[in-house]
Amino acid sequence: MLQAPVVAELVFPFKETNTVKIASFNINGIKARANALMTWLREAQPDVALLQEIKSLSENFPSDLFKDLGYNVAVNGQKSFNGVAILSKLPIEDIVTRLPGDSEDDQARWLEVTIVGNQAIRMCNLYLPNGNPTPGPKYDYKLSWMRRLHEKAKQLIDSEIPAFMAGDYNIIPQAEDAANIGAWEQDALFLPESRAEFRKILNLGFTDAFRAKHNSSGHYSFWDYQAGAWDRDDGIRIDHFLLTPQCADLLKNCQIDKHIRSREKPSDHVPIWIELDG
DNA sequence: ATGACAATCAGAGATTGA
Numbered sequence: 202m203l204q205a206p207v208v209a210e211l212v213f214p215f216k217e218t219n220t221v222k223i224a225s226f227n228i229n230g231i232k233a234r235a236n237a238l239m240t241w242l243r244e245a246q247p248d249v250a251l252l253q254e255i256k257s258l259s260e261n262f263p264s265d266l267f268k269d270l271g272y273n274v275a276v277n278g279q280k281s282f283n284g285v286a287i288l289s290k291l292p293i294e295d296i297v298t299r300l301p302g303d304s305e306d307d308q309a310r311w312l313e314v315t316i317v318g319n320q321a322i323r324m325c326n327l328y329l330p331n332g333n334p335t336p337g338p339k340y341d342y343k344l345s346w347m348r349r350l351h352e353k354a355k356q357l358i359d360s361e362i363p364a365f366m367a368g369d370y371n372i373i374p375q376a377e378d379a380a381n382i383g384a385w386e387q388d389a390l391f392l393p394e395s396r397a398e399f400r401k402i403l404n405l406g407f408t409d410a411f412r413a414k415h416n417s418s419g420h421y422s423f424w425d426y427q428a429g430a431w432d433r434d435d436g437i438r439i440d441h442f443l444l445t446p447q448c449a450d451l452l453k454n455c456q457i458d459k460h461i462r463s464r465e466k467p468s469d470h471v472p473i474w475i476e477l478d479g
Numbered sequence: 480a481t482g483a484c485a486a487t488c489a490g491a492g493a494t495t496g497a
Contacts, residue, residue, distance in 0.1 A: 229485075229486070229496085230486050230487070232486080232487085233485085233486060234486095254486095254496085256486065256487065257487095280487090281486090281487050281488065281494085281495085282486095282487080282495065282496085331495085331496060331497055332497090333496080333497065371496095371497070385497090388497075389497080390497065423497075425483090425484075425496095425497065426483085426484035426485050427482080427483040427484045427485090427497095428482090428483055428484085429483090430484095439497080466485095469485080469497080
């Protein structure tokens with residue numbers, strides 16, 4: 202009698218489909234959004250969730266809620282504002298909490314980790330400064346932050362590894378990424394200088410995952426709470442996944458979970474997610 | 480030009496966001 206090969210009995214810690222689902226979600230406050238976030242995690246079942254604007258000290262982030270759902274947790278928080286976190290069903294390694302280039306910058310906007318599934322993927326979770334009002338110190342901070350991001354992006358490209366930088370970029374890349382672009386022409390999210398810095402990063406060789414999979418206009422990731430923006434579908438696409446070539450080669454899918462915006466007590470952003478091979 | 484709306488910290492209303 203032939204025996205089954207031993208390899209067939211190995212149990213792998215990832216899904217049978219051999220894809221990894223990674224989502225990015227600006228939750229606009231973990232205290233106000235914990236329940237909605239749990240509901241979405243149970244439904245969407247991301248392997249990794251990159252969260253922005255947790256608006257919480259790291260020690261006050263309710264990590265146990267997510268550990269109970271099977272997630273490892275890494276947090277880079279601060280009091281009241283900003284703050285990023287990563288939930289991962291796969292092991293989290295080599296955590297970095299600062300974007301290089303300015304030792305004086307103490308705003309919690311960066312969380313970089315390695316997630317090891319079939320292969321290691323370097324994942325950078327970012328919350329890029331809004332920059333309004335313009336001109337002024339907040340806009341200067343946004344542009345200098347983007348120049349630091351460009352330096353980091355160059356290093357990722359040079360590393361030739363599967364990696365991405367994802368999160369709330371606070372950048373409307375093109376006119377077709379807004380329902381009413383005229384309202385944004387003087388805004389830090391769409392000013393030519395902002396978009397030029399974004400293009401400089403793309404031009405290093407990054408792929409905008411959403412645009413790799415969708416050509417049409419009318420896809421948004423943010424709708425303002427004010428003036429009935431959601432009811433009028435007056436949105437903008439400002440949450441992005443930028444993939445290195447080695448990561449873009451793994452891209453299977455990219456979608457925006459638009460329906461989340463119509464729920465009770467929603468964030469003003471909705472999740473965007475990718476699926477990668479392996 | 481302003482506010483509209485929401486979250487946080489604090490315990491009222493200012494600050495921040497986009």
